[in-house]
Amino acid sequence: MPAEAGALVISLDFELHWGVRDVRPVAAYRDNLLGVRAAVPALLRLFAEFEVHATWATVGFLCCEDKRELLDALPSRRPAYVRPELSPYGALGEVGEGERDDPFHFAPSLVRLIAEAPHQEIGTHTLSHYYCLEPGQSPEDFRADLSAALRLMRRKLGRVPRSIVFPRNQVAAPYVQVCGEAGLVAYRGNRDAWAYRSRAYAEESPVRRAVRLADAYLPLTGPGARQPRAAAPGEPVDVTASRYLRPYAPSLRRLERLRLHRITADLRRAARNGAVFHLWWH
Numbered sequence: 001m002p003a004e005a006g007a008l009v010i011s012l013d014f015e016l017h018w019g020v021r022d023v024r025p026v027a028a029y030r031d032n033l034l035g036v037r038a039a040v041p042a043l044l045r046l047f048a049e050f051e052v053h054a055t056w057a058t059v060g061f062l063c064c065e066d067k068r069e070l071l072d073a074l075p076s077r078r079p080a081y082v083r084p085e086l087s088p089y090g091a092l093g094e095v096g097e098g099e100r101d102d103p104f105h106f107a108p109s110l111v112r113l114i115a116e117a118p119h120q121e122i123g124t125h126t127l128s129h130y131y132c133l134e135p136g137q138s139p140e141d142f143r144a145d146l147s148a149a150l151r152l153m154r155r156k157l158g159r160v161p162r163s164i165v166f167p168r169n170q171v172a173a174p175y176v177q178v179c180g181e182a183g184l185v186a187y188r189g190n191r192d193a194w195a196y197r198s199r200a201y202a203e204e205s206p207v208r209r210a211v212r213l214a215d216a217y218l219p220l221t222g223p224g225a226r227q228p229r230a231a232a233p234g235e236p237v238d239v240t241a242s243r244y245l246r247p248y249a250p251s252l253r254r255l256e257r258l259r260l261h262r263i264t265a266d267l268r269r270a271a272r273n274g275a276v277f278h279l280w281w282h
Contacts (some may be wrong), residue, residue, distance in 0.1 A: 006225070006270030006277065009239055010054040011123070011188055013165055013282030014040075014114070017104040018059045018129045022085050026104050033104050040110050044117045053119040057165030057188075060127035060149035061088075062107040063156045066098035070106075073152045077144035079130065079137035083202075088128050108156070115157050124149050124161040124184075133170040133200045143178045150182060163187060165280075169241070171198045180235040188280065189229075189238035193221040196241075216246050217258040224262075225270040225277040242266060245281040 013019065016033055017026055026033065047054055064070040071092070081087050096102025099109060114120050127149035130142055150160045163186040164179055171190055179187060190196045195211040215221050224242030231237040243263060248256065263279070270277040 006267075006273065006275050008267065008270065009276055009278040010052065011163075011165055011239075011241075011278065011280045012043075012054060012056050013125055013167075013280070014056045014058045014062065014107075014110075015125055015129055015167075015282065016059070016062060016107060018061055018088065019125075019167065019282065021088060021091070021129075022083075030104075036107075037103065037110070041113065044113065044120065047120065048118055051119060053121070055121040055123045055163055055165075056114050057123040057125040057163070058111060058114075058153075058161075059125045059129050060152050061105065061129075063111050063152055064106060065108050066106070067092075067095060070095070073127065073148055075127070075144040075148040077141055079134075079141040079145070081131070081134050082136040083134065086131055086134055086201075111156070121163070122153065122157060122159075122161055123163040123165060124153065125165050126167060127152065129167045131168060131170055131201070132166055132172050132175045133198060135200070139174040139178055142175050143182075146178065146182055163239075164236070168201060169196075169198060170200070176235055176238075184236045186237045186239050188278065189240040191221065191224070191226075191240060191242070195221065212244070213246075216243070216262065217252075217255045219262070223269055224266040225273070225275040227273070227275050239276065239278055241280050242276075242278040243280075245279050 016036060020029060060073065061070055064073060078089055079087060084090060095105045099106040111122065115122050127145045130145045131137070132142055154160045162184060164184050165188045166175070169190050176187060190198055195208045195215065211220060226240050226242065229238050229240070243266065246259070266277045269275060
């Protein structure tokens, strides 16, 4: 019998300022955030031209038309992170009234554009960019956040997401179980290598970041393509991340051929062995 064909999976974290609000103020990241307004339509045109199927893991707050709708979508149960700056709830007073005056926290027009584009899937990135491994929160807090995100997307888009990307890739078994109970069928898991394993943000280190950067150019952690993994009954499938699509860096331009070679080698390996190569970007 012929071997099963390999698969290329593409997932993108769509989060705007909700994804970096605890580490970068809007003023320090303004140009990058506004650049998303041009990048999303450009990517959609490119994906349509080459018939690329992609999943956009979307922070639920971005779907809201205005502040009133955002406030109405909030769950009654919220995480009590030990580090209060991780929670967006105490800073909602700083959010604008809607997409026109605050394009950093609202993006319903872009969400609709993605939802209406061919071959594009809207996944969830939780309602509030929820952190599953940070002290002070619980799986039940996560359940409330996820339920609110799914309700909001059903109302706004007429359908609910079928997949999830955990913010900052903070994956843990109790939260995966909650996703299965909510009806999600897939999630982006982490590679089983020291530099990629799930950790709280405070447990990250310059060494881990350096290894991940170097791994984009040199084969430090082995091939990125993986054989599909069977899920436990009632749990979503772990579609393990293979490579982060790092943007071109002029300072590393002499190494660019190595990075592209790594990606190409993984694609060929996936095609040859019936494996999955999962490329992700945020």
